[in-house]
Amino acid sequence: MKLYLLFFVMSASLHSFSVLSQTKSYENQTETILCSESNSVFKDCCEYMSHQASANGLFFISFKGKNITKKVNSPDGKFTVVPDSEQVYDCSFKKYSVQMDKTSFFSYDYYYLSNKISYNFEGEDYMLSTIDGSCDTCIKELKISHLKKHTGEIMLIEFQKDVHLLSKKANTLTIKKGSYCIFVM
Secondary structure (H helix, E strand, C coil), X not given: CHHHHXXXXXXXXXXXXXHHHHHHHHHCCEEEECCCCCCCCCCCCCCCEEEEEEEEEEEEEEEXXXXXXXXXXXXXXXXXXXXXXXXXXXXXXEEEEEXXXXXXXXXXXXXXXXXXXXXXXXXXXXXXXXXXXXXCCCXXXXXEEEEECCCXXXXXXXXXXXXXXXXXXXXXXEECCCCEEEEEC
């Protein structure tokens, strides 16, 4: 299983999602749920923590009429849990983030049933968030998968459809269908 898992993490290609699906049926230790973090090993974590995470992936970006491909292969990703002092729906906010290169930064946050995608491109922040007063909706174009590990988990974010992010200047950046990012903690 360790060799199989190592292959999964190192490949970081579009084939990775099918490997994760095969792992689901093989080990029955992962669960793929649209818009839910209910199977994350960190879902009930309420204390502050910060862990290093490797990040691998591929982003297909549409920006101002140009199509750009950004590869992610970084050992310097991060997973952070920030407690919610009010604990309205959840006890903490969870954030996965990675500096992709000098001009790009990606993060994925979740709180209860809601989530947020942030992408900094060329110094401008783009975002789509469903974290609001009720926290009962999510970004439906995403598919989130968790694979439990002995010391943590592997989390895969897959873009099932195009996702349009907006900046404060009303500019749009689109992360295209087929993009994905894998965080290994």
